Amino acid sequence: MSIRPLSAALALLLASLPAAAQQPAPAPAPEATATATDEIALREGRELSQLFLQGDTDAVWARMAPSMQAAMGDAAALAKFRAQVTGDLGEEEAVLDESAAQAEGAHVYVRTSRWSKLPVPVLMQWAVDDAGKVAGFLVQPRPEAAPSPYLDYQTRSHLRLPFDGQWYVFWGGHDIEQNYHAASPGQRFAYDLVKRVDGSSHRGDGRALEDYYCWNETILAPAAGTVLEAVDGLPDQAIGSRDTSHIAGNHVMLDLGNGEYALLAHMRQGSVVVKAGDKVNPGDELGRCGNSGNTSEPHLHFHLQDAPVFGQGNGLPAFFEHYTADGKAVERGEPVQGQVIAPTGGTTPR
Known part of the structure; x- marks a missing residue:
């Protein structure tokens, strides 16, 4: 229900992150060459991931946008979140793939990794705004779409949008x-x-x-x-x-x-x-x-x-x-x- 979802096992920390920047999209292999517009996301994402994984949450906190800090509360909350992640997932063992892209208003980095305590891949995602501040951050087991008997269903009711305006x-x-x-x-x-x-x-x-x-x-x-x-x-x-x-x-x-x-x-x-x-x-x-x-x-x-x-x-x-x-x-x-x-x-x- 939440616009910025919470993982059942962990927590999702997001602030003013564009929707396009939040997509847990499939990523190319690490050796894939990023385009020029991806270089910022690739560099920043790798650096922030390393700081988080090494436990330097104070450095990560200092680079967060004000809206992100407001959502978190304080630096201690970020440190607690990092402890929760490592407690639930263990340690990152191998990067399976990563991607970097420029979305609307943000440079987005996505990596999928294998962690020691979880049998399914884990998604880590960073979004850095044009001011160089972290506008979004996500760690969660990579989700899959639920099966549905209604993939080809056609709505019977005549629906209008439930609002006026854009x-x-x-x-x-x-x-x-x-x-x-x-x-x-x-x-x-x-x-x-x-x-x-x-x-x-x-x-x-x-x-x-x-x-x-x-x-x-x-x-x-x-x-x-x-x-x-x-x-x-x-x-x-x-x-x-x-x-x-x-x-x-x-x-x-x-x-x-x-x-x-x-x-x-x-x-x-x-x-x-x-x-x-x-x-x-x-x-x-x-x-x-x-x-x-x-x-x-x-x-x-x-x-x-x-x-x-x-x-x-x-x-x-x-x-x-x-x-x-x-x-x-x-x-x-x-x-x-x-x-x-x-x-x-x-x-x-x-």
Whole structure:
């Protein structure tokens, strides 16, 4: 559910890292020659990895961006994280592959390694912004997409985007490279959506919830349906904290008919305007975008599933109608990570 996911075994430390920079993408072999635009990421990533692995977390901390330090808390937390990593995974034994690339607003380094205590490869990832500061850092067992009986499924409901205006697809798509949710059967095709200006999801250093462009934006019903569940009383989490006991936070679950159920999660406390049993039409207000539940920053989590209870059943692909993706008209399609999407105002059947 979190826009910046937590590994079940470890922890994921991310700040203002562009979505494209967070992809756990397959990497070429180490001997592959990096292009000129990759050299910064390759050099910085190798150096930061070495510092972290050797335990020089003070040096790593000194190179972190303010937003990253805010998410971490202090240098002691980084040292504790490093101890947790080595305690759970052991020591890095061999680098299996690595890659370096320039993503939007960041130089990204990815390495996949074999560690002494884990039978599966481990992914380590660094993103360095244009100022030379660490904007993102990840260590986790390399995930795989969950099997699904619905890979070729076509949505039966007529879906509109659940908001007005332009939003950015932070996570979305069928592949694990585009969408970390794909590792979970129930959230197999889920979306995390934010608003961005000049490549950032927030103003300033992003320490306050109000700094985020999607904060308090209106969340709309994606189709005609019946409200099965509406939760509204959970607090919005401060940046750097999460509520792992209430994964979806304040949310609305809709029965769209035809065995399709929609979850819209992480709404602002006190903003949900519907209740169980209400009938809604496409475009009706459900609540406001917030930061409740297991989330690292304000965003909208949306997914379809084949069961009426969150945490049960399988995720379903969500085909939306009448929208634009990066300025191009789409009559019906599935948005993917990195796209800027907006409804066009076309007619969606009720």
